[in-house]
Amino acid sequence: MIDLTEFDEYFASTKIANGSDFDDVPDGTYQVVIDEICLDETKETGKPMLKWTLKILGPKFVGRLLWKNQVITRESIPYLKKDLLTCGLNLPRLSALADNLEYLWNLKLEVVKKTTTNKRDGKEYSNIFINKKITLKTSEDESPYSNDRLPF
Helix, strand or coil, X not given: CCCCHHHHHHXXXXXXXXXXXXXXXXXXXXXEEEEEEEEEECCCCCCEEEEEEEEEEECCCCCXXXXXXXXXXXXXXXXXXXHHHHCCCCCCCHHHHHHHHXXXXXXXXXXXXXXXXXXXXXXXXXXXXXXXXXXXXXCCCXXXXXXXXXXX
């Protein structure tokens, strides 16, 4: 049995966590970085799936996560191919994806989160759409004195 009595006093005086930290990120356009990406299988059917974990860089909800799961089927391949090409990954064959996932890590993207209601079951589903690959400016990039602009 684990003894938690050392935390009793602190627990009694601690405020409840703010629920907004756990609310869904609202629909909108976000700048993100690919924090994790891997090939997996769906639990129910065992179909291959590409799982994306996207960390928000801005403009709001910095540090929060979005997830994009793409089940790979004949019907979904055109969308997967479009997303990979948008990220700059032009594969000769899909079987080369596993060997090229590291190219996608830390890639910065602009994405749109959109929630829709399924007409058949009434449930809400969120989708993440990749708009484009982006390059974020650093403070160095914004300096009026970058190397190519020095007066001497």
